[in-house]
Amino acid sequence: MHNILNEKKNGFRAVLLAGLLSILGVTGMALAEDVHSLRGAPELDVVPKAEPMKKIHRDQETIARDYVLQPPLIPHQIRGYRIDKNSNKCLSCHSWKNYKQTGATKISITHFETRDSKQLADVSPLRYFCTQCHVTQADAKPLIKNRFKSVETLNNE
């Protein structure tokens, strides 16, 4: 008696699960049809022409930040600036040791902290690969129209 009841329960569960899965499958397919790449729908057998490289702004004044804790944008070109295990070109100007001679902003004190909140005497491995967070700027059309506005307190317009 006990066993039969259990079997019935299990059978019911299996039917319920199958039902759920098919609903998920159908919505999944519907979603997939609505998804488009920002570049449209490229043909797989056609190699699209590469877009011309965007011109990176040459050296300019620092760029206003849009929100608190934003990694400041890089206001100069960085072509050929190596960052690898042996050397970091950015630090040759931005380190606390060199910034005075080069006139670059010194790296932030936050860049000395490890993920366990230990203060190091030099830049933390967490912050070593500068371009992970800091990026250059080009005059490019936004990929998607948006109404982004900077944080009021930082807005100096």
Ligand code: HEC
């Ligand atoms: C040859 C020296 C030099 C090198 C190398 C260099 N920078 Fe700079 N950088 C500067 C100077 C000078 C400024 C300040 C420009 C100003 O104040 O007008 C600056 C500004 C910046 C700023 C803006 C700071 C702010 O407060 O808005 C960032 C971010 C930055 N650099 C990141 C980098 C990164 C990342 C690299 C490496 C990929 C790098 N820089 C390599 C000289 C350098």
Ligand code: HEC
């Ligand atoms: C994990 C992200 C991250 C990495 C990696 C990183 N930064 Fe930053 N950086 C930030 C953020 C966020 C800020 C702004 C808040 C702050 O000061 O911590 C900042 C601020 C700065 C500033 C402005 C300091 C000031 O006083 O206004 C400079 C210059 C800078 N970073 C240079 C660098 C350089 C050079 C490297 C590589 C050695 C680097 N950063 C790596 C996120 C990062």
